[in-house]
Amino acid sequence: MRRKTKSCCSPSCRPPAGRRGLPALPAALLALALLLLSGCGGGKDESLRIGAALYTQDDTFISAMAQDLEGLVREAESGTGEKITLFIADGKSSQSTQMDQVDRFLARGCDVLFVNLVDRTAAAVIADKAEAEGVPLVFFNRQPVAEDIQRWDRIYYVGADARESGELQGKLVLDAWRADRETLDRNGDGVLQYVMLEGEPGHQDSLLRTEYSIKAVTDGGVEVEKLANETANWNRAQAAARTVQWLEEFGDGVEVIFSNNDDMALGAIDALADTPRDRWPLIVGVDATAPALEAVAAGQLYGTVHNDGRGQAQAMMDLALALWTGEDPELADGHYVWLPYRQVTLENLDEFLED
Ligand code: BGC
Ligand code: CA
Numbered sequence: 001m002r003r004k005t006k007s008c009c010s011p012s013c014r015p016p017a018g019r020r021g022l023p024a025l026p027a028a029l030l031a032l033a034l035l036l037l038s039g040c041g042g043g044k045d046e047s048l049r050i051g052a053a054l055y056t057q058d059d060t061f062i063s064a065m066a067q068d069l070e071g072l073v074r075e076a077e078s079g080t081g082e083k084i085t086l087f088i089a090d091g092k093s094s095q096s097t098q099m100d101q102v103d104r105f106l107a108r109g110c111d112v113l114f115v116n117l118v119d120r121t122a123a124a125v126i127a128d129k130a131e132a133e134g135v136p137l138v139f140f141n142r143q144p145v146a147e148d149i150q151r152w153d154r155i156y157y158v159g160a161d162a163r164e165s166g167e168l169q170g171k172l173v174l175d176a177w178r179a180d181r182e183t184l185d186r187n188g189d190g191v192l193q194y195v196m197l198e199g200e201p202g203h204q205d206s207l208l209r210t211e212y213s214i215k216a217v218t219d220g221g222v223e224v225e226k227l228a229n230e231t232a233n234w235n236r237a238q239a240a241a242r243t244v245q246w247l248e249e250f251g252d253g254v255e256v257i258f259s260n261n262d263d264m265a266l267g268a269i270d271a272l273a274d275t276p277r278d279r280w281p282l283i284v285g286v287d288a289t290a291p292a293l294e295a296v297a298a299g300q301l302y303g304t305v306h307n308d309g310r311g312q313a314q315a316m317m318d319l320a321l322a323l324w325t326g327e328d329p330e331l332a333d334g335h336y337v338w339l340p341y342r343q344v345t346l347e348n349l350d351e352f353l354e355d
Pocket of ligand 2: 184185186187188189190191192193255
C-alpha cells in the first residue's frame with residue numbers, strides 16, 4: 001500500500017508540500033517521524049516496501065551499492081522506528097529473469113522500484129508495467145534513453161554523468177604526461193600509445209568513458225595512437241586475458257592502459273604482475289572501489305575516478321522516502337538526480353580511504 005494513497009494520511013499529516021528540493025536523508029526521516037507521530041503509520045501494512053532489481057550481483061560496483069542500500073534502510077528504520085523492507089533481486093545478467101523479478105515486486109505490492117537494467121533497451125516495458133500499477137520507478141546506474149524516462153512523470157534516474165568520468169580520467173593521464181613526459185613516452189616519439197579496456201558494449205559508461213577520456217588527452221594537445229581496444233565486460237578476469245594478449249603483441253610499446261572501470265584495471269594489473277618487467281604502463285580506472293584504492297596506495301594503479309555509489313544509493317533512498325511521504329523532490333529536468341565524479345590519485349587518496 002502506498003502511504004500517499006492511504007486514507008489515514010490526510011494531506012494535513014503529510015509534510016508541507018511544495019518544498020522544492022530533494023530532502024537530505026535527515027529531512028526525509030523527519031517527515032517519516034512526523035507521519036508516525038500524527039498516527040499515520042506503524043501498522044505492518046503501512047511499511048515502506050522497496051523492490052531493487054540488480055543486473056547482476058557479481059558486479060563489484062553494483063554489489064557494493066546493494067550493501068549501501070541495505071545499510072541505509074537500517075539507518076532509516078532506526079531513525080524512525082518505521083518498518084522498511086528492501087527486497088533485492090539478482091538479475092544474473094538475464095533481462096527475462098529481471099522482467100519476472102519486476103513482476104513479482106509489483107505483485108507483492110512494492111511501493112517503489114529501483115531498477116538497474118540488464119539491457120537498457122528494456123526500460124520502456126518496465127516503465128509501462130510500473131505506470132500501470134501506479135508504482136514510482138527509479139532506474140539507476142544503467143541509463144535509459146530520455147524518451148523512456150519521459151514516459152511517465154514518476155520515472156526517475158539516479159546516476160553520474162558518464163562523460164564527466166571520461167574527461168576526468170583523460171585529465172589524469174594528461175597531467176601525468178605534462179608532469180613527466182619522459183617517463184610516460186617510453187619510445188620518445190612524442191605520441192602516447194595506448195590500449196583501452198572497455199565495459200559492456202552499449203552501456204553509456206563504456207561508450208562515453210572511451211570517447212571522452214581520449215578526447216581530454218587530445219584536447220590537451222597530446223597526440224595519441226590507439227594500439228588496441230576491446231570489451232572485457234567490466235570483468236577483472238576477462239581484462240587480465242585481454243592484457244596478456246596485448247603484452248605479447250606490443251610488449252613495452254603500451255604506454256598507457258585506459259580502463260572503463262577499476263575491476264578491469266585490476267585485471268590488467270594481474271596480467272602485469274604475472275609477467276615480471278622493469279616498468280609498467282600507466283594504468284587508470286574508474287570507480288574507486290576498495291581494492292582499486294589499495295592498488296593506488298601500492299603504486300600499481302596511477303589513478304581512478306570516484307564513482308559515488310554510496311551517494312547514488314543515498315539519493316535513491318531519499319527519493320523513495322520523499323515519494324512515500326509526499327514530499328516534492330528536487331530533480332534535474334523533472335526526472336534526474338546526478339552525483340559528481342572526482343579524481344583520485346596518491347595525493348588525495350586519504351580522503352577516499354576514510355570513507
Ligand atoms: C561502473 C562499473 C560497473 C557498471 C555496471 C559502472 O558505472 O563503473 O564498475 O560494472 O557500472 O553497470
Ligand atoms: Ca610514445
